[in-house]
Amino acid sequence: MTQTNPRVIAQPTPPPPEIEEVPSYRMWKWYDYFTFNVDHKLIGIQYIVMGFIFYLVGGAMAIAMRTELRTPDPDFVDPSLYNALLTNHGTVMIFLWVIPTTIGGFGNYFIPLMIGARDMAFPKLNALAFWLNPPAALLLAVSFIYGGAQAGWTSYPPLSEITAPQAQVLWVAALILIGTSSIMGSLNFLVTIWKMRVPSLPLLKMPLFCWSIIAAAVIALIGTPPLTIGLLLLTFDILFGTSFYKPDAGGTVVLYQHLFWFYSHPAVYLMVLPVFGVMSEVIPVYARKPIFGYTAIAYSSLAISFVGLFVWVHHMFTSGTAPWMRMFFTVSTLLVAIPTGVKIFSWVATLWQGKIRYTSAMLFAVGLLSMFVFGGITGVTLAAVPFDLHVHDSYYIVGHFHYVLFGGSVFGIYAGVYHWFPKMTGRFLDERLGKIHFVMTFFGTHLTFLPMHNLGLSGMPRRIAMYDPQFQALNQLCTWGAYLLALSIVPFYFNVIYSWIKGKRSSGNPWNALTLEWTTDSPPMIENWEVLPVVTTGPYDYGKDRQEEVRQTD
Amino acid sequence: MNRTTSLVLVIIAGILGTIFSFWFGLNNHLLPEQASMQAPLVDDLFNVMVVIGTALFILTEGLIVYSMIRFRQPPGDETDGADIEGNLPLEIVWTAIPAVIVIGIGVYSVEVYEDMGGLHLASPPGHMHVQQPESPGTEMAGMDSAAMAAMPPGSAMAATMSADMAKAAPVIPLPEAKEQIASSYYGIGNRLSDEADEIDLTVNVTGMQFAWLFEYPDLGITVGELHLPVGRRVRLQMKAVDVIHSFWVPQFRLKQDVIPGEETRLQFVATLPGTYPVFCAELCGSYHGSMRTQTIVHSDEDYAEWVKTSQVAAKPSKVPMTVAQLSDEEYLAPYAQEIGLNAETLPKPSTRSF
Amino acid sequence: MQIQDSAIDAQEALIQVAGHGEHGVHGDHGDHAHPDLRTMGLITFLLSESLMFGALFAVYFVMKGRLGQWPPEGTEVELLLPALNTSVLIASSFVIHKGEEAIKKDDVAGMQMWYLITAAMGIFFLGGQVYEYTHLSYGLGTNTFSNCFYLMTGFHGLHVLIGVCMILGVWWRSRQDGHYSSVKHTGIEMAEIYWHFVDVIWIIMFSLIYVLTKLP
Ligand code: HEA
Ligand code: HEA
Numbered sequence A: 001m002t003q004t005n006p007r008v009i010a011q012p013t014p015p016p017p018e019i020e021e022v023p024s025y026r027m028w029k030w031y032d033y034f035t036f037n038v039d040h041k042l043i044g045i046q047y048i049v050m051g052f053i054f055y056l057v058g059g060a061m062a063i064a065m066r067t068e069l070r071t072p073d074p075d076f077v078d079p080s081l082y083n084a085l086l087t088n089h090g091t092v093m094i095f096l097w098v099i100p101t102t103i104g105g106f107g108n109y110f111i112p113l114m115i116g117a118r119d120m121a122f123p124k125l126n127a128l129a130f131w132l133n134p135p136a137a138l139l140l141a142v143s144f145i146y147g148g149a150q151a152g153w154t155s156y157p158p159l160s161e162i163t164a165p166q167a168q169v170l171w172v173a174a175l176i177l178i179g180t181s182s183i184m185g186s187l188n189f190l191v192t193i194w195k196m197r198v199p200s201l202p203l204l205k206m207p208l209f210c211w212s213i214i215a216a217a218v219i220a221l222i223g224t225p226p227l228t229i230g231l232l233l234l235t236f237d238i239l240f241g242t243s244f245y246k247p248d249a250g251g252t253v254v255l256y257q258h259l260f261w262f263y264s265h266p267a268v269y270l271m272v273l274p275v276f277g278v279m280s281e282v283i284p285v286y287a288r289k290p291i292f293g294y295t296a297i298a299y300s301s302l303a304i305s306f307v308g309l310f311v312w313v314h315h316m317f318t319s320g321t322a323p324w325m326r327m328f329f330t331v332s333t334l335l336v337a338i339p340t341g342v343k344i345f346s347w348v349a350t351l352w353q354g355k356i357r358y359t360s361a362m363l364f365a366v367g368l369l370s371m372f373v374f375g376g377i378t379g380v381t382l383a384a385v386p387f388d389l390h391v392h393d394s395y396y397i398v399g400h401f402h403y404v405l406f407g408g409s410v411f412g413i414y415a416g417v418y419h420w421f422p423k424m425t426g427r428f429l430d431e432r433l434g435k436i437h438f439v440m441t442f443f444g445t446h447l448t449f450l451p452m453h454n455l456g457l458s459g460m461p462r463r464i465a466m467y468d469p470q471f472q473a474l475n476q477l478c479t480w481g482a483y484l485l486a487l488s489i490v491p492f493y494f495n496v497i498y499s500w501i502k503g504k505r506s507s508g509n510p511w512n513a514l515t516l517e518w519t520t521d522s523p524p525m526i527e528n529w530e531v532l533p534v535v536t537t538g539p540y541d542y543g544k545d546r547q548e549e550v551r552q553t554d
Numbered sequence B: 001m002n003r004t005t006s007l008v009l010v011i012i013a014g015i016l017g018t019i020f021s022f023w024f025g026l027n028n029h030l031l032p033e034q035a036s037m038q039a040p041l042v043d044d045l046f047n048v049m050v051v052i053g054t055a056l057f058i059l060t061e062g063l064i065v066y067s068m069i070r071f072r073q074p075p076g077d078e079t080d081g082a083d084i085e086g087n088l089p090l091e092i093v094w095t096a097i098p099a100v101i102v103i104g105i106g107v108y109s110v111e112v113y114e115d116m117g118g119l120h121l122a123s124p125p126g127h128m129h130v131q132q133p134e135s136p137g138t139e140m141a142g143m144d145s146a147a148m149a150a151m152p153p154g155s156a157m158a159a160t161m162s163a164d165m166a167k168a169a170p171v172i173p174l175p176e177a178k179e180q181i182a183s184s185y186y187g188i189g190n191r192l193s194d195e196a197d198e199i200d201l202t203v204n205v206t207g208m209q210f211a212w213l214f215e216y217p218d219l220g221i222t223v224g225e226l227h228l229p230v231g232r233r234v235r236l237q238m239k240a241v242d243v244i245h246s247f248w249v250p251q252f253r254l255k256q257d258v259i260p261g262e263e264t265r266l267q268f269v270a271t272l273p274g275t276y277p278v279f280c281a282e283l284c285g286s287y288h289g290s291m292r293t294q295t296i297v298h299s300d301e302d303y304a305e306w307v308k309t310s311q312v313a314a315k316p317s318k319v320p321m322t323v324a325q326l327s328d329e330e331y332l333a334p335y336a337q338e339i340g341l342n343a344e345t346l347p348k349p350s351t352r353s354f
Numbered sequence C: 001m002q003i004q005d006s007a008i009d010a011q012e013a014l015i016q017v018a019g020h021g022e023h024g025v026h027g028d029h030g031d032h033a034h035p036d037l038r039t040m041g042l043i044t045f046l047l048s049e050s051l052m053f054g055a056l057f058a059v060y061f062v063m064k065g066r067l068g069q070w071p072p073e074g075t076e077v078e079l080l081l082p083a084l085n086t087s088v089l090i091a092s093s094f095v096i097h098k099g100e101e102a103i104k105k106d107d108v109a110g111m112q113m114w115y116l117i118t119a120a121m122g123i124f125f126l127g128g129q130v131y132e133y134t135h136l137s138y139g140l141g142t143n144t145f146s147n148c149f150y151l152m153t154g155f156h157g158l159h160v161l162i163g164v165c166m167i168l169g170v171w172w173r174s175r176q177d178g179h180y181s182s183v184k185h186t187g188i189e190m191a192e193i194y195w196h197f198v199d200v201i202w203i204i205m206f207s208l209i210y211v212l213t214k215l216p
């Protein structure tokens, strides 16, 4: 493997000619990606590719919705179809795009590589976890035969019990499959990180991505089971005549909301914590500086997931919620801003006095930083009950969560892909297309989601296919923004497909990064290393007098 | 640039940022007019949060943009940046300041919430056993849920029987209120006077797919639009027939879910005559978006006028039976005109078909 | 599937050397070894799983809180048979532990015996539950109490069934010579841990559904 001086850097320097050859060891063939293969890297790619496919599906639904919302009248799609679209847009984006791509994809691919393991602790379980996802997607697709689930991704009863119940049951089944997959994956990550690190890698020297995956896995393990029960009861109500959520037979509809949000609030951190991990990997590499406040960032992930377990009622402020709950959950929700702020400020401080390389990965990382701050601050305003009473279930909420989800999670996924593409495929993405992609996405996001705050504040409810004409102008802005976003994916998908086949070849460590995944070839061989690496520096020791054997592997 | 100049620049930027934050916080005009006693309280809170939020936003974005420009890689410089791993005092500061800010926002929110009457619900929610307030017009069989559920399976017949009896003899209130769960009075109470229960006007609100129904029990009026006298203490007692709805008047800054099986309440004083929209804010089916009506806040005279005309119009229409015992058609008949709704336009399945 | 194979050989190898596994990666030697972490995985899983029951218990309390009388008239539970059933299940936890002790002394036959007895006790429990279900005067949909009753006991029964299958699976494998020994019996251990888990959950469930509802 070629060894460059770690202090010399990070532009995608033209690769030395000899790497042009295909690596000598055995590679997976294309058809291996459709099999029950247990290699963590292959599974990682499976997740990421699946995620990007469902991103298109969820995005296409969003485009249909936005087209409908161009005019106040329900003229483009039927209102029940609109509801089915929004339900499945939310479900697909969350459960088949962001969570699988960040945790399943990046997590599976990079956790073993980052900790110097040859695979995950339970490879077969890992493959099984992945293969639960396609059937889940199939169930969602089939549900459209029955009209599609129409009660929102939150699927509150009684609505979910009486509209399109067959589709709803399929939706539940899909979610339970994905939930099971997520539990399997999470316990796999925990055990892997806990037990399979190379001996020279103590916990507090792990790349921060590992910490964020720990935090996310804990959330998934704690949150998913109650959600499963909540959904199970829903199914029993629909199919077997129980009355857990039927008020006229002694049940209560609010119970479902508690079970749902006990999972689904933490689930939003499930979507963002791994992305925070990606941020902590990307920023130091291109700022050429050690990450600022390693321990603080590591522990703040845990703090976020811990506090995040006690804030769920902030989604139910206007439901049957006792005053003390409103007060308690206001305060607990506000507290999340503290550890999140620690992360944000630490990243900014990492930029400070760096020598920032503007690669596409870095652009998306900084873009994320700027967008997430906005989405986070609107989140903080939502935590205040009196104000939330006004904007709950309005477009202000839609604005908030797309800023954190799109401006946060999706930007983070893009940053991760630009950063790790050379590692995963052995080829570079085209930087020029990357920058075009960034500019379009950045402006598209603001254009689409910024006006939504205004709409919500002035009184437009969410989840409606028809609205008052007074809201039309802003809605059209959003729609144009969405079209711009739809266009923005063209350079990206083209770039990925083209570069995967024909891109410039990359060396093992093109960005001169210090974490362990860069100590092996690109793409890494099956079982990752000939000889396991020995860790001699911290993951972010940029700018230090490092001995040259830092990167040593062979 | 030497130290003093940069210090001066930072201070100027800080002052400008602060001024802008305050200006924006106080002049953002993002919210619609204020038409209830609670609205100014909410708006003050919002504006304070906007000031803080804008300042934090300018600060962080400013730092980001500054470092992006100032610390970009000098052309040809392939070396690493400064080796800075942390700075404890700095980290303490940026943990402590947000902590202070959020605690401040928290305390202020609680205060506003208290002033809005949030902590002054007429009867504390929870699983208390109290009597259901009687309001025959909108009483629903669903409300008797606990009693129903408590019956042994064999008594299903008894249940039908009593239902039949109710049909035969109209205007019978529900069978003597059994011990029931207090439909927990979730919502916003009344802090506007200290006697929380002093109410000038009670309106029973019913949410159904996809319409609102407002019943004035003391006046014998039932309409599809909410008419309120300005400056009076109003209590909305809200119930849902089928699925969850949510009552929202943006100009009042108040929203409360209307939940099947629970009664929720809103107490407020409308302060500004005018016509405002009433939205349903909780997804309730295909036509959720069209579940909207108006609330009209009248001056005292106008209100009296309205009451008079409506009472004449509504003469015989005291709803005779409990809702659940009527078909949709019967139930809606008296209001079909008012709310432009009849049995056909109602979506079929509802909770009653469980 | 190279990885899978190598992982499995390595696992065997490691287990030969180190007994229980759970030793982390062995630096430079045993480099391709894949440590056996199944027990730890199972425990993590059970911690997560217990929250499923936690949620069910929460549901139970909410439903209970909503009714004045719990259980409502006509849906009372039987106590005698379930109590018998419970004692069998609790006893089986001790029995299965004997099995583990036996294998630690390399006594495969003993372990087989104890495991078969445990499985029999589990099946007895399930049989008892089925008997109970068929002899109650109310069904799943009768009222919220019966909803909770059937769902909770049924969900637990499903776990007992899985436990029995695991135990029988272990027994089936143990017939192969040398499959388990005093230093290599992760499967046995896992079945035992799972069984204890099922048992503990039952004790809570039994107290909630049967004992507490019988108290005045
Ligand atoms: C990635 C996903 C994600 C993330 C990270 C967040 C983050 C946060 N969210 Fe958001 N949220 C969602 C996804 C997310 N949310 C979704 C999907 C919904 C809607 C669900 C639905 O109904 O369909 C939602 C809804 C939602 C609600 C319910 C609104 C309603 O329906 O009425 C609330 C209320 O409190 C809320 C609050 C917050 C808060 C306080 C944070 C905090 O974590 C934010 C913390 C970050 C910052 C504060 C910025 C950085 C910090 C600093 C710069 C330090 C200084 C700052 C201060 C001192 C304030 N969110
Ligand atoms: C990670 C999560 C995520 C992401 C990335 C997005 C992305 C987008 N979302 Fe979504 N959204 C949610 C999560 C997400 N959303 C959730 C949880 C809800 C709530 C649902 C509910 O209320 O229950 C929601 C709701 C929601 C609404 C509110 C609906 C309503 O309340 O009535 C709107 C409206 O504009 C919207 C728009 C968009 C748009 C324009 C994008 C864009 O960013 C999309 C960009 C992507 C593309 C533009 C790809 C387009 C691709 C093509 C056009 C090619 C198609 C080709 C093939 C399929 C081959 N979303």
Ligand code: CUA
Binding pocket: B207, B208, B209, B210, B244, B245, B246, B280, B281, B282, B283, B284, B285, B288, B289, B291
């Ligand atoms: Cu009623 Cu939405």
Ligand SMILES: [Cu+2]
Binding pocket: A264, A265, A266, A268, A311, A312, A314, A315
């Ligand atoms: Cu939340």
